Amino acid sequence: xxxxxQNPRHKITKRGQNVTFRCDPxxxxxxxxxxxxxxxxxxxxxxYFQNEAQLEKSRxxxxxxxxxxxxxxxSTLEIQRTEQGDSAMYLCASSRGAGNNEKLxxxxxxxxxxx
Amino acid sequence: DAKTTQPPSMDCAEGRAANLPCNHSTxxxxxxxxxxxxxxxxGPQYIIHGLKNNETNEMASLIITEDRKSSxxxxxxxxxxxxxxxxxxxxxxxxxxxxxxxxxxKLIIKP
Numbered sequence: 732x733x734x735x736x737q738n739p740r741h742k743i744t745k746r747g748q749n750v751t752f753r754c755d756p757x758x759x760x761x762x763x764x765x766x767x768x769x770x771x772x773x774x775x776x777x778x779y780f781q782n783e784a785q786l787e788k789s790r791x792x793x794x795x796x797x798x799x800x801x802x803x804x805x806s807t808l809e810i811q812r813t814e815q816g817d818s819a820m821y822l823c824a825s826s827r828g829a830g831n832n833e834k835l836x837x838x839x840x841x842x843x844x845x846x
Numbered sequence: 847d848a849k850t851t852q853p854p855s856m857d858c859a860e861g862r863a864a865n866l867p868c869n870h871s872t873x874x875x876x877x878x879x880x881x882x883x884x885x886x887x888x889g890p891q892y893i894i895h896g897l898k899n900n901e902t903n904e905m906a907s908l909i910i911t912e913d914r915k916s917s918x919x920x921x922x923x924x925x926x927x928x929x930x931x932x933x934x935x936x937x938x939x940x941x942x943x944x945x946x947x948x949x950x951x952k953l954i955i956k957p
Binding site for chain 1: 878880882887888889890891892895897933945946947948949950
């Protein structure tokens with residue numbers, strides 16, 4: 732069990748640029764989640780995958796955000812035309828997927844700064 | 847909106863038991879209570895969860911009231927490394943068990 736891995740740890744970009752983050756979940760975990768967290772707040776749900784299927788997406792999620800999980804393994808989160816308000820910590824989590832009795836394992840996150 | 851209510855901050859002396867309360871008065875009969883913590887600049891870490899009975903593991907104990915409307919997380923012998931934000935969460939069943947996070951309790955362990 733090597734844990735959830737996220738890359739890069741930090742990303743600085745200029746407004747209007749596109750950025751992509753990667754998440755490698757714990758192997759054999761079939762659920763993968765993306766969250767966003769700003770300073771002083773708890774994580775905010777963005778989207779989640781059951782294997783390769785994206786099953787839920789937050790209504791608050793701008794269409795500039797897109798996530799994929801090809802082959803049900805790693806996942807990528809892309810933000811197009813970044814805005815300063817996108818600056819946040821982006822967290823990935825995975826779980827075995829057992830209904831309402833499951834533990835989420837989080838990565839260390841990617842800290843995005845949009846200048 | 848979060849389904850739980852927690853105090854924004856608490857202090858505890860090193861070596862003493864830290865008791866973190868959480869109210870979840872609208873919890874349904876088959877919804878679990880989860881606790882996570884987040885140390886600065888790290889992702890959240892699972893601590894413990896429970897349904898009705900009290901639970902204990904190597905990290906903490908979870909005491910759930912008989913009516914299930916509140917719970918207490920107990921760190922029996924707090925250390926400086928337990929300084930973190932602690933989140934009490936009840937997954938929302940009608941949304942694929944999504945976790946809705948509040949602001950949590952900032953626990954500061956003092957030497």
